[in-house]
Amino acid sequence: xxxxxxxxxxxxxxxxxxxxxxxxxxxxxxxxxxxxxxxxxxxxxxxxxxxxxxxxxxxxxxxxxxxxxxxxxxxxxxxxxxxxxxxxxxxxxxxxxxxxxxxxxxxxxxxxxxxxxxxxxxxxxxxxxxxxxxxxxxxxxxxxxxxxxxxxxxxxxxxxxxxxxxxxxxxxxxxxxxxxxxxxxxxxxxxxxxxxxxxxxxxxxxxxxxxxxxxxxxxxxxxxxxxxxxxxxxxxxxxxxxxxxxxxxxxxxxxxxxxxxxxxxxxxxxxxxxxxxxxxxxxxxxxxxxxxxxxxxxxxxxxxxxxxxxx
Amino acid sequence: xxxxxxxxxxxxxxxxxxxxxxxxxxxxxxxxxxxxxxxxxxxxxxxxxxxxxxxxxxxxxxxxxxxxxxxxxxxxxxxxxxxxxxxxxxxxxxxxxxxxxxxxxxxxxxxxxxxxxxxxxxxxxxxxxxxxxxxxxxxxxxxxxxxxxxxxxxxxxxxxxxxxxxxxxxxxxxxxxxxxxxxxxxxxxxxxxxxxxxxxxxxxxxxxxxxxxxxxxxxxxxxxxxxxxxxxxxxxxxxxxxxxxx
Numbered sequence: 097x098x099x100x101x102x103x104x105x106x107x108x109x110x111x112x113x114x115x116x117x118x119x120x121x122x123x124x125x126x127x128x129x130x131x132x133x134x135x136x137x138x139x140x141x142x143x144x145x146x147x148x149x150x151x152x153x154x155x156x157x158x159x160x161x162x163x164x165x166x167x168x169x170x171x172x173x174x175x176x177x178x179x180x181x182x183x184x185x186x187x188x189x190x191x192x193x194x195x196x197x198x199x200x201x202x203x204x205x206x207x208x209x210x211x212x213x214x215x216x217x218x219x220x221x222x223x224x225x226x227x228x229x230x231x232x233x234x235x236x237x238x239x240x241x242x243x244x245x246x247x248x249x250x251x252x253x254x255x256x257x258x259x260x261x262x263x264x265x266x267x268x269x270x271x272x273x274x275x276x277x278x279x280x281x282x283x284x285x286x287x288x289x290x291x292x293x294x295x296x297x298x299x300x301x302x303x304x305x306x307x308x309x310x311x312x313x314x315x316x317x318x319x320x321x322x323x324x325x326x327x328x329x330x331x332x333x334x335x336x337x338x339x340x341x342x343x344x345x346x347x348x349x350x351x352x353x354x355x356x357x358x359x360x361x362x363x364x365x366x367x368x369x370x371x372x373x374x375x376x377x378x379x380x381x382x383x384x385x386x387x388x389x390x391x392x393x394x395x396x397x398x399x400x401x402x403x404x405x406x407x
Numbered sequence: 408x409x410x411x412x413x414x415x416x417x418x419x420x421x422x423x424x425x426x427x428x429x430x431x432x433x434x435x436x437x438x439x440x441x442x443x444x445x446x447x448x449x450x451x452x453x454x455x456x457x458x459x460x461x462x463x464x465x466x467x468x469x470x471x472x473x474x475x476x477x478x479x480x481x482x483x484x485x486x487x488x489x490x491x492x493x494x495x496x497x498x499x500x501x502x503x504x505x506x507x508x509x510x511x512x513x514x515x516x517x518x519x520x521x522x523x524x525x526x527x528x529x530x531x532x533x534x535x536x537x538x539x540x541x542x543x544x545x546x547x548x549x550x551x552x553x554x555x556x557x558x559x560x561x562x563x564x565x566x567x568x569x570x571x572x573x574x575x576x577x578x579x580x581x582x583x584x585x586x587x588x589x590x591x592x593x594x595x596x597x598x599x600x601x602x603x604x605x606x607x608x609x610x611x612x613x614x615x616x617x618x619x620x621x622x623x624x625x626x627x628x629x630x631x632x633x634x635x636x637x638x639x640x641x642x643x644x645x646x647x648x649x650x651x652x653x
Binding site for chain 1: 573
């Protein structure tokens with residue numbers, strides 16, 4: 097859906113982003129991960145042209161993004177940033193309505209959309225619509241920030257460290273919510289973070305950046321099993337890579353036929369969590385049940401461990 | 408305590424209104440300040456109409472200052488106008504440092520006596536606080552908000568109108584308030600070039616050695632300045648209470 101072709105951004109003599117090419121599939125989450133100064137935010141901002149590339153181009157649905165005025169392009173692309181960037185002088189409802197207003201939606205449609213989004217993000221419209229940003233907690237502000245970015249039903253959502261300012265508990269919840277939202281709307285998401293755990297948790301595809309170049313852009317499991325660069329190994333961490341790999345496969349995917357006389361685990365749980373559960377309870381096998389409680393097969397410790405091996 | 412402050416202000420407003428509507432009822436208060444049976448209350452013109460035209464001159468000058476200072480502030484904070492910042496600053500500073508009396512003296516030969524030279528002097532004198540506050544307000548707008556605004560597809564103009572100016576508004580209004588209050592006092596000098604205002608009362612007092620007149624002119628001007636300041640503050644508080652922009 098988004099094709100980045102050999103894009104470069106130079107400030108003076110130094111290239112902040114250096115000849116990056118990347119393909120982003122529709123309905124997927126791509127996470128760009130890197131240390132500060134790696135050029136990841138600049139790369140993201142070249143997609144909606146907050147930064148104009150020095151060279152190369154970005155195509156969305158095969159259409160060159162440079163072919164229309166930047167502010168019109170941006171109205172079709174959701175944008176959420178760290179610390180939410182909510183307008184302090186506007187109510188929550190007005191904040192969320194920003195892009196629909198720019199697009200001159202009819203008032204009734206704007207109201208309906210604001211109410212819908214507040215409900216999706218578990219913010220009671222009756223309570224929150226007329227509050228101002230400073231009256232909300234950090235987690236609530238962040239949710240409003242994402243709701244605002246999604247208001248005009250964009251096909252693409254860009255997020256620049258959206259959860260950076262949240263404490264770990266709220267952050268995990270926000271990440272789960274984002275996955276739900278992505279499944280619900282089928283939005284194509286490009287997210288920038290410096291947190292490799294976040295990248296593994298959210299990304300269908302993870303791009304590791306360093307010094308303006310993408311070292312590797314691949315499925316998370318491939319980053320662990322076939323790292324293209326020593327820096328990728330360094331960033332993904334080698335000490336717990338087996339466990340990280342287990343966390344990328346769900347019990348449902350790994351279940352083998354048959355049943356066992358053991359404990360039960362949910363099909364949606366990751367192998368890492370199932371293993372932890374088995375160790376904790378001193379069991380060596382578990383039945384896998386789907387959300388309706390129907391058996392989906394079983395898992396043994398040996399079967400789980402085989403998924404954590406480098407291939 | 409806010410209770411006492413409100414009562415004080417209402418009392419001041421009541422006294423001012425009463426004095427302007429029925430000045431003669433205050434004759435006994437001012438009588439001790441006169442000598443040789445001179446009139447204790449200004450009698451060469453209607454005090455109420457003098458006060459109103461005084462206020463009118465000040466407000467008109469402030470409106471012009473605001474328009475020019477805010478426009479300049481916007482211009483020099485845009486990328487394209489940044490190079491005019493030093494020049495604008497110098498001009499505005501000159502307006503403040505050049506004595507209003509001197510501006511009057513220079514303006515009279517050009518525009519004649521009366522209201523006009525006073526308006527020019529007050530306009531120039533009132534630019535600085537509004538310009539500087541507009542500048543600070545626009546320059547200190549959080550970068551994250553500007554980025555969010557641009558990132559969502561606001562044009563430069565939309566961003567200015569719906570994010571930057573509303574956020575800078577408390578500071579801009581504070582500048583307008585300062586400018587107004589300074590000029591309520593400064594406007595008294597306009598009477599030296601025949602502008603209608605409360606300066607007349609003071610000058611009449613100086614010419615006829617009548618302390619009561621000087622006191623009346625001074626007190627009415629001072630009370631007007633204080634009340635104007637309070638009224639503006641109250642309006643600002645009301646406007647920004649809900650959103651708490653700070």
